[in-house]
Amino acid sequence: MSVLTDLLGETDLSTHEVRHIRHLLAEWQIVADLSFADLLLFVPAKEGQDAGYRCIGQMRPYTAQTIYVDDLVGDFFLRHQRPMVGRGFAEGRVIRDADPDWSTGVPVREEAIPVGYGNRIIAVISREANVATARSPSQLELTYLQAASQLAVMMAAGTFPYAVGDRPEDSDASPRVGDGIIRINAGGTVTYASPNAISAYRRLGHVDAVHGQNIADIDPRPGDAHAALDGNIAVMEEIEHDGSVVLRRFMPLLEGDQLTGALVLVRDITERRRHQKALRVKDATIREIHHRVKNNLQTVASLLRLQGRRMASDEGREALAESVRRISSIALVHEILSREARQEAMFSEIATRIVDMLREGLVSPDTPVEFTVTGDPGELPAEVATPLALVLTELVQNSVEHxxxxxxxxxxxxxxDIAFDRHSSTLSIIVSDNGRGLPEGVTLESLSNLGLQIVRTLVGSELGGTLHSLEPEQGTAVEIVIPLQVSG
Known part of the structure; x- marks a missing residue:
């Protein structure tokens, strides 16, 4: 369970109000960036508003240096420690009339932005900016601050975040303030465009001036802008032109129910899409290779089965059958990898498929053996999954046969029984049976049949692990411990 879920669970907020808070936390990065300020989100503590407030969200701006190095999420504040937050709850309006606070060593101007939902204030945002760095703002900064003020009013009214419309699902791909911003009025005329936004639209084929133009005349797909302005909803779509790909997000600005204009966030994602396309081609190629390897292995297994049917020697047929099972276990890994876009496979599925294969080939009414698989080995890379599948096949087959x-x-x-126990840096596999056990005086290490020789070689050379026998109350048991690569 996440920290946010725990904190929201300690409030008196309804399900719909919690959903509104979650939407706000997914959207408020733009407010921090436009404000050049840190944002802290407060809700009344469980014991009541008079006691104090709990910080349940914190956002630092990309456009300015943060005031808070430490994370305040989860911290409790008494009411007298956050008087502006109390005023936000009490007055239900954006409050900006406080003097700078010097308690952090720098002058910080705090503003309270109530978060409205329905007919009540469910939270308050403390917007805090370092005024020591204040200077004469440029036109870009003025546009940012004006837009931030309008979004603050919308948050108090409950119209931001938007109730409907496209929301950024991929935070890495969604446009941010610094990527490019255009301000348009209620009629769709561009009143400001940042240099990055102008460059992005030039990549879409618009080479004339942007300022003063109607967004419908410069955007290759004006229907997106019309949908946002007419429906008062956020619209996020991408456009491709002559090899360039630009993502635009139209965000209406409202004053009550009245449309006053819109922000257009613009991001050139051409290189990102090219990279994704190259990755898709690479993944498809790798999957095709695994698919062909699997088909080739299955062909070899089929040929060995045909050869086995033509052999008169029982010993020869059994040797070929063992080879078929070994090849089939490797083919299973490549079959699973051929379905994935990554070079890792869920080994639990491989283990289950191996058990099913051995059950079908080795178990009969004369030898009614049950198999169980416990634990979760998780995802393993192909270079581990392939030899481990063969090791598992040999050990289980050895148990059933002997x-x-x-x-x-x-x-x-x-x-x-097959038991997996995965730790942060190792994976343990125990294969045990309730059979007759080893003869007296015989150890697993002293046995030299082909299957165990294959297991020792793969565990030691391919997997870099260890193999040793255990001493169960009945039957035999062997444990394999292999190291896992820990990502840094």
Whole structure:
């Protein structure tokens, strides 16, 4: 459970109000950037507003240096420590008349922005800016601050974040203030365009001046702007022109129910889309390679099965059958990797498929053996999953073939258990059975059949792990521990 979920669970907010708060926290980066200020979101503590407030959200601006190095989310403040927040709750309006506060060592001007929903104030945002860095603002900065003021009024009225419309799902791709911004009035005329926004529209083919033009005349798809202005909803779409891709987000600015204009956030995502396309091509190529390897392995397995049917020797047929199972276990890994866009596979699925394959090939009414798989090995890279699949096949096959020779199935049912235990840097696999166990004086290390030789080689050389036998109360058990690469 997330920290935010825990904090919201300690409030008296309704389900709809919690949803509004979550939408606000997903959208308020733009307010911090336009304001050149830190934002702190407060709700009344569980014991009531008179006692104090809990900080449940914090946002630092990309456009200015933050005031707070530490994270205040989760901190509790008494009412006298945050008087502006109390005024925001009491007056239900944006409050900007406080003197700068020097308690942090720099002059900080605090403003209170109530967060309205329905007919009540459900939270208050403290907007805090370092006024020591104040200077004569440029036209860009004035546009930012004016837009921030309008969004603050909309938050108090409950119209921002937008109830309907497109929301940024990919925070890395969604346009930000610094990517490019255009301000238009209620009629759609451009009153300001940042240099980045102008450059983005030039990549879309508009080479004339932008200021004073109607957005419908410069945007290749004016219907997006009309939908935002006419419906008072946020609209985010991308346009491709001559190899260039630009993402635009139209954000109406409201005063009550009256449209006063809109912000257009613009981001050139050409290189991002090219990179994504290249990755898709690479992933498709890798999946195709895995698919072909899987098909080739299955073809080899089919040929070995045909050869086995033509052999007169039982020993030869069994040797070929073992080879088919080994090849099939490797083919399983490539089959799963051929479906993924990554070079990792959920090994639990591979283990289950291996057990199903061995159950079908080795279990009969004369040898009723049950299999269980416990624990979650998680995702493993192909270079680990492939040898480990073969190791698992050998160990389980070895248990079924040798543990239940001269076994009294009428007394108890045979069982083979596979247990995974994944830690931060290692993966442990224990394969155990309830069979007759090893003969007296014989250890697993002293056995030299082909299957165990394959297991020792793969565990030591390919996986860099260790293999040792355990001493269960009945049957045999072996544990493999392999290191996992820890991402830094």
């Amino acid at each position: 543990a239940f020779v001269e076994f009294d199935f009428s007394a108890r049912r045979g069982a083979v």
